[in-house]
């Protein structure tokens with residue numbers, strides 16, 4: 001796959017925050033336990049914002065950062081497992097919020113849980129080959145809090161809400177290298193949908209934390225080495241690895257397995273927690289705005305999560 005680069009980023013977080021001390025009032029936990037086991041101190045939890053509103057805000061900021069006009073967008077893909085509607089898709093809602101109802105473009109959602117952004121980037125990259133004059137919006141947006149049982153201390157401490165977006169453009173010889181995989185397992189991590197025929201409310205997200213942990217620690221090195229091999233380059237040539245932000249101990253273990261310094265893995269877990277498909281583009285936007293990314297830098301993005309799904313992308317900034 002050839003010819004894709006990121007030309008702008010944006011993000012959006014709900015106003016309302018929930019820190020570790022707030023959680024100690026809700027469940028039997030402590031700041032010390034959460035911080036030492038996960039690295040998380042704070043997360044943003046939507047009170048009024050919707051998945052599409054956060055997605056559109058992040059998208060508008062990414063468009064402004066790219067210095068293009070809204071009507072130059074030819075494709076919108078939103079990665080989410082927490083959409084506002086079965087239909088219309090979050091991407092169609094974003095299209096409308098950006099005032100693009102009459103602009104010809106393709107808009108749809110992708111659900112690959114926490115790997116969703118990497119999946120969406122790959123799909124956008126291959127679709128853009130057919131329409132190289134247009135720009136693509138790839139967004140990860142989640143209100144994970146609507147799936148969470150705030151009496152379950154093993155899950156409620158982990159997740160936060162937010163959105164991140166990138167604008168992609170065609171660029172000759174800028175390679176986007178991708179690896180995607182999945183294993184079809186609903187027992188380790190699931191968030192069921194309510195079926196109105198049963199008359200029940202949607203059951204909350206359920207997860208076997210230690211199995212996800214083990215899966216993640218084994219999967220991240222696989223994701224990274226796969227794209228490095230395809231690109232015929234080494235870890236020394238990579239400037240940053242931006243992993244799905246699930247747990248700082250997972251990142252440290254993966255770094256140890258790869259024999260690299262943990263600081264190659266950037267993190268914002270402390271401030272926003274695990275935002276599922278939004279985590280990678282949210283962090284990418286922070287890095288971009290902090291001036292950490294230099295054109296020509298090679299970066300790897302790696303996701304893993306429900307499905308089970310996992311995957312990675314290597315590209316040049």
Ligand code: UT7
Nearest residue numbers: 028029030033037114153154157209210212213246247305
């Ligand atoms: O995007 C992917 C989404 N999933 C993940 O990121 C999850 C990955 N897994 C993890 O991050 C970790 O497995 C957790 C942070 C969820 C749990 O950490 P752990 O070190 O694997 O703990 P554990 O599940 O083995 O539980 C150890 C103990 C248990 O108590 P007992 O049975 O030993 O008495 C739990 O009940 O810790 C207890 N525990 C807590 N204690 C205080 C579980 N949650 C909490 C809590 N506060 N919030």
